Amino acid sequence: MPTFVIASKCKNNGKCEEICPSDIMRIDPVLQKAYNIEPDMCWECLSCVKACPEHAIEVRPYADISPLGSEISVSRDENLNTIGWKIKYRDSRKKEFSFPIRTTQWNSIEIPDLNGNGDIDGQELSMEPEGLLTGNDLPTIRIKTGKGGR
Amino acid sequence: MQVHTVESDILIVGGGMAGCGAAYEARTWGKDLKIVIAEKANIDRSGAVAMGLSAINTYLGMRWNQNTPEDFVRYVRGDLMGLVREDLVYDVARHVDSSVHLLEEWGLPIMKDASGKYLREGKWQILIHGESYKPIVAEAAKKAASEVYNRIMITHLIKDPKNSNRIAGAVGFNVRDGSFWVFKSKAVILASGGATHIFRPRSVGEGWGRTWYSPWSTGSAYALPIMAGAKMVQMEVRLVPTRFKDGYGPVGSWFLYLKSYATNSNGELYDNDREKLRAKYGKYADAKPMPTCLRNHLMIEEIKEGKNPIIMHTEKVLDTKEKEEAGWEDFLDMTVSQAMVWASQNTDPKEKWSELVPTEPYIMGSHAVNAGAWVSGPSDIAPEDYQWGWNRMTTITGLFAAGDAAGGAAHKFSSGSFAEGRIAGKSAAKFVHESKDRLPAIDDQTIERLKGEVFQPLENYEIGHTFITKGTVSPYYLYPSQGLKRLEKIMDEYAGGVSTLYTTNKVNMNRGLELLSMLKEDLPLLGAEDLHQLQRAWELNHRVLTAEAVLRHTMFREETRWPGYYYRSDFPSIDDKNWNVFVLSQFDADSRLWSFEKAPVHVLVGNEGVAP
Numbered sequence: 001m002p003t004f005v006i007a008s009k010c011k012n013n014g015k016c017e018e019i020c021p022s023d024i025m026r027i028d029p030v031l032q033k034a035y036n037i038e039p040d041m042c043w044e045c046l047s048c049v050k051a052c053p054e055h056a057i058e059v060r061p062y063a064d065i066s067p068l069g070s071e072i073s074v075s076r077d078e079n080l081n082t083i084g085w086k087i088k089y090r091d092s093r094k095k096e097f098s099f100p101i102r103t104t105q106w107n108s109i110e111i112p113d114l115n116g117n118g119d120i121d122g123q124e125l126s127m128e129p130e131g132l133l134t135g136n137d138l139p140t141i142r143i144k145t146g147k148g149g150r
Numbered sequence: 151m152q153v154h155t156v157e158s159d160i161l162i163v164g165g166g167m168a169g170c171g172a173a174y175e176a177r178t179w180g181k182d183l184k185i186v187i188a189e190k191a192n193i194d195r196s197g198a199v200a201m202g203l204s205a206i207n208t209y210l211g212m213r214w215n216q217n218t219p220e221d222f223v224r225y226v227r228g229d230l231m232g233l234v235r236e237d238l239v240y241d242v243a244r245h246v247d248s249s250v251h252l253l254e255e256w257g258l259p260i261m262k263d264a265s266g267k268y269l270r271e272g273k274w275q276i277l278i279h280g281e282s283y284k285p286i287v288a289e290a291a292k293k294a295a296s297e298v299y300n301r302i303m304i305t306h307l308i309k310d311p312k313n314s315n316r317i318a319g320a321v322g323f324n325v326r327d328g329s330f331w332v333f334k335s336k337a338v339i340l341a342s343g344g345a346t347h348i349f350r351p352r353s354v355g356e357g358w359g360r361t362w363y364s365p366w367s368t369g370s371a372y373a374l375p376i377m378a379g380a381k382m383v384q385m386e387v388r389l390v391p392t393r394f395k396d397g398y399g400p401v402g403s404w405f406l407y408l409k410s411y412a413t414n415s416n417g418e419l420y421d422n423d424r425e426k427l428r429a430k431y432g433k434y435a436d437a438k439p440m441p442t443c444l445r446n447h448l449m450i451e452e453i454k455e456g457k458n459p460i461i462m463h464t465e466k467v468l469d470t471k472e473k474e475e476a477g478w479e480d481f482l483d484m485t486v487s488q489a490m491v492w493a494s495q496n497t498d499p500k501e502k503w504s505e506l507v508p509t510e511p512y513i514m515g516s517h518a519v520n521a522g523a524w525v526s527g528p529s530d531i532a533p534e535d536y537q538w539g540w541n542r543m544t545t546i547t548g549l550f551a552a553g554d555a556a557g558g559a560a561h562k563f564s565s566g567s568f569a570e571g572r573i574a575g576k577s578a579a580k581f582v583h584e585s586k587d588r589l590p591a592i593d594d595q596t597i598e599r600l601k602g603e604v605f606q607p608l609e610n611y612e613i614g615h616t617f618i619t620k621g622t623v624s625p626y627y628l629y630p631s632q633g634l635k636r637l638e639k640i641m642d643e644y645a646g647g648v649s650t651l652y653t654t655n656k657v658n659m660n661r662g663l664e665l666l667s668m669l670k671e672d673l674p675l676l677g678a679e680d681l682h683q684l685q686r687a688w689e690l691n692h693r694v695l696t697a698e699a700v701l702r703h704t705m706f707r708e709e710t711r712w713p714g715y716y717y718r719s720d721f722p723s724i725d726d727k728n729w730n731v732f733v734l735s736q737f738d739a740d741s742r743l744w745s746f747e748k749a750p751v752h753v754l755v756g757n758e759g760v761a762p
């Protein structure tokens with residue numbers, strides 16, 4: 001389902017262009033609206049659809065494999081931390097789903113500073129071995145056969 | 151033209167799972183280090199996890215005594231028909247649990263069972279609500295890195311002119327404003343993902359971009375080190391995953407968690423004929439679980455016998471609301487196309503089955519294959535010949551690799567790539583710490599030459615298009631998409647793609663190489679109308695070099711080691727006597743010659759206490 005943009009809804013804010021991993025959403029210089037410049041390099045990842053605050057981007061499944069008529073819409077909410085999907089079949093059957101996307105607030109991650117604490121020459125990464133939650137040391141190879149090892 | 155120069159301690163090329171892990175870990179070990187990420191897209195939604203994932207495929211569960219790193223090594227070794235770097239696989243295994251715990255702490259929703267343990271999809275896999283997997287990991291990386299440069303495509307690595315085996319940085323361009331970027335760095339971590347569209351995909355037309363792995367995985371992780379002269383390993387091993395037909399929905403959750411099963415068109419289970427398999431491939435037929443490539447092999451045999459379609463019986467297993475939701479979420483979080491194929495074709499998976507196919511081949515280092523750079527192993531367990539410097543350093547001093555970019559260690563997936571990024575991040579921090587020297591030198595002439603090369607496609611078009619009236623047909627230049635189609639056709643027909651049911655031989659490959667060489671000669675004639683096309687031109691350059699490595703490696707290995715991934719009709723058997731080895735290659739940029747060698751496979755983990 002390469003994307004297409006509803007002309008009346010696009011506000012030219014460039015959010016889709018900013019996010020598309022395939023670099024294929026662009027603002028048309030004349031229209032001043034977004035469009036998909038290379039539909040055959042669209043992965044249908046919906047990153048742009050989720051990012052458009054105007055809900056201006058929709059998808060029409062790949063013409064080569066998909067009969068016309070079905071629809072999918074998605075709304076992702078970073079306050080509720082949920083994503084909701086509405087799917088309409090070609091024969092009008094409907095399905096709806098909602099799933100969680102994150103258990104913590106956005107922008108809540110903190111980066112520790114280990115300088116001086118950890119052993120930079122050892123094998124442990126930051127927060128190891130505690131982070132393994134085993135109560136044991138970081139494993140190392142116990143059984144050895146074959147040519148290698150020392 | 152604007153030129154920007156950025157100096158850093160650590161440059162990370164690609165902010166995907168491995169790149170984000172590297173940034174995080176390097177920062178925890180080096181408060182004052184200058185760590186920069188150059189990312190060709192936008193780090194919030196870049197790489198293979200841009201859309202999200204439904205599972206973490208590598209989690210041992212050591213805290214609940216579910217698996218040990220030794221168990222994992224045995225599993226991965228069996229799956230790759232014996233050929234893995236056990237030191238690297240072990241290293242990923244022992245660090246992957248703490249990495250998953252970190253992801254959970256950051257807010258990635260991991261499903262739990264009634265006893266509070268992570269809900270298992272399979273022995274190694276756990277289920278997640280993973281739509282926001284990438285933005286969560288990116289949040290950590292953005293906080294950890296000193297600077298993240300989005301929309302910078304790295305085109306070349308650069309080395310110290312005074313020491314041809316010392317990395318000095320990288321160059322690239324900004325896809326949006328066309329500026330040229332020179333990164334000078336003490337250490338560089340390659341984390342630029344796998345390679346799709348090396349082989350012609352089954353998809354056509356508008357759906358061309360619907361490959362299973364992301365179309366923006368363009369082989370930079372292989373071409374960059376190859377051009378720089380790093381040793382590469384296992385480039386011949388391609389992944390042929392079995393997927394839902396057309397939508398490319400993954401099957402893992404369906405087989406493992408939902409307990410669905412697949413049959414041929416006669417309604418027969420096809421994956422249980424070990425007898426026939428043993429006759430052809432000996433002891434490998436008895437590996438438990440059956441190696442991924444052999445499972446493919448059995449499916450390919452059914453197809454050869456005309457017993458397709460291969461049918462996934464979704465309708466037999468979606469008998470509760472929970473299971474139906476799990477089935478749909480699996481695709482909505484990870485491969486929305488598959489959900490759309492169902493909706494558009496009026497297929498309700500709880501009423502009607504779906505078709506499966508073996509896909510076109512992919513080049514990766516993180517899945518059930520292990521192509522990539524030959525890297526140094528961890529100092530406590532790596533045998534001497536697997537150890538020449540800092541952990542995860544390639545054969546070029548100061549150049550590290552992780553995730554799809556690092557070879558020899560299969561089955562990393564998202565969590566293991568992230569963990570390996572962390573390993574490389576710490577290791578690079580240690581490297582910078584220990585080599586307290588100034589920034590490596592760079593040579594202005596080289597930079598000037600590369601600048602010319604990088605923007606040449608724009609000039610080719612600029613000049614060439616004035617000789618024709620209009621349209622895409624020109625004898626003066628080649629569009630990137632035209633070159634890509636040529637590459638895919640060559641690899642498909644000569645290197646064991648879908649159209650030959652993954653089969654090739656020496657004569658066929660020699661012919662392929664001939665055609666590939668002519669494509670290489672045409673690459674300096676690529677024409678780009680704009681900066682977007684310029685990105686596509688460089689992606690093609692990287693893909694072609696990746697493809698050449700694949701073809702040459704496949705020619706060098708005179709056996710069929712991974713039936714189901716590819717077959718050499720001239721050497722149809724597994725030949726343990728001569729080929730129980732790694733194949734290493736090295737490209738010399740000056741002479742333009744490739745050299746090949748065999749490297750031993752060391753067994754570090756025994757089979758004690760394990761049923762044969």
Ligand SMILES: Cc1cc2nc3c(=O)[nH]c(=O)nc-3n(C[C@H](O)[C@H](O)[C@H](O)COP(=O)(O)OP(=O)(O)OC[C@H]3O[C@@H](n4cnc5c(N)ncnc54)[C@H](O)[C@@H]3O)c2cc1C
Binds near residue numbers: 199206305367370554
């Ligand atoms: C559909 C699908 C389903 C999957 N399912 C699962 C699953 O269920 N569980 C699981 O654990 N794993 C799964 N995986 C695998 C997982 O996504 C990969 O193993 C993992 O993402 C590899 O990490 P990486 O960092 O090596 O590559 P990526 O995450 O792809 O990152 C590579 C990064 O490099 C950037 N880059 C590339 N070239 C350049 C360049 N020249 N210059 C600058 N930047 C560049 C890219 O934009 C990208 O950000 C799945 C993958 C896909 C596509």
Ligand code: SF4
Binds near residue numbers: 009011015034051052
């Ligand atoms: S994000 Fe939406 S509103 Fe903004 S440019 Fe794109 S389509 Fe238009």
Ligand code: SF4
Binds near residue numbers: 021
């Ligand atoms: S669906 Fe994904 S690949 Fe397609 S235009 Fe949107 S962001 Fe780009």
